[in-house]
Amino acid sequence: MTKKTDPRTAEPDAELDICDVVCPMTFVKAKVALDDLEVGQILAIRLNDGEPTENVPRSLKEDGHRVLKLTDNRDGTYRLLVKKAPDYF
């Protein structure tokens, strides 16, 4: 298992913007970006308010990843921090 991460101080290892795509490409792009990371690394995702903020974190959790934080950018977008889980199948 990987060590605990404090969501307040977590620094992302990679950034991804999925504001230009809609479901299911939002989740697909997030999966691909996580696939390129090492287990335990953190991905920061910029996503639109509404359907993406509801579904993307949930789908990533279902895949076993750890959603650390979702913060409102106050411009209609959110910033999601997610930590890559060990091999999830």
Place this chain on the structure above:
Amino acid sequence: MSLTDRQLERYSRQIILKEIGPRGQKALLSARVLIIGAGGLGSPAAMYLAAAGVGTLGLTDGDAVDLTNLQRQILHATPDLGRPKTESALETLAALNPDVKVITNSVKASAENILELISGYDFIIDGTDNFSAKFLINDACVIGKKPFTHAGILRFSGQLMTYVPGAGPCYRCLFVAPPPPDTVPTCRQAGVIGALAGVIGCLEAMEAIKYLTGTGSLLTGSLLTYDALKTEFRKIAVPIRHNCAVCGKEPTIKTPTDYESAQCDVKF
């Protein structure tokens, strides 16, 4: 290899699956599958594998498209009558998915060419319609150490089994030798319902996809039978035959052999 945006979109419905994911998709795109027989079984198998993005598909068939084929062989259409099946299949698959490289061989698989045909492929699909070819493919895959899925269809029933080297029985463990010619009818004599070829051919494609992406469990060590009239599937355990002539401890079959096929003059 990184997936393009077009690929992410095309394959999005399966990349989303955690059992496939980006890694499984990359595995499919770099995989090589050979389909022997571009007919009833080979058609749906080839189309679903091409649609799924299997990077290289080999197709081997020496026949031309005949009007009686079109009731089930969905790779081919009415304007293709008389054309080599491999040519018609190549066009269908290229139109379906340009990501896929299709390699065709307009020859009948035989003892002479089978080992060369299967070399260089990761997985083989038996889409043939006679016992001679089925034993030939089995023996070649055992000798050449290639995983393959066997399938057969007749009237309203079908069967399926997967062989993986070192992981279970081969087709010959189950059926020791081909039946004598003229004792078993072929599709031509006995008939077959087209959708059955679809069901069983798709199951073959599914076995290949699972093998290539390393997900789920395969039909190794069991035979799946399907009775379309009763809508009944049965999974029957098949043990390894330790004295199997080709995959046993002391094999007597060391090269593939051509058997005489059932002739079509049997009356029913």
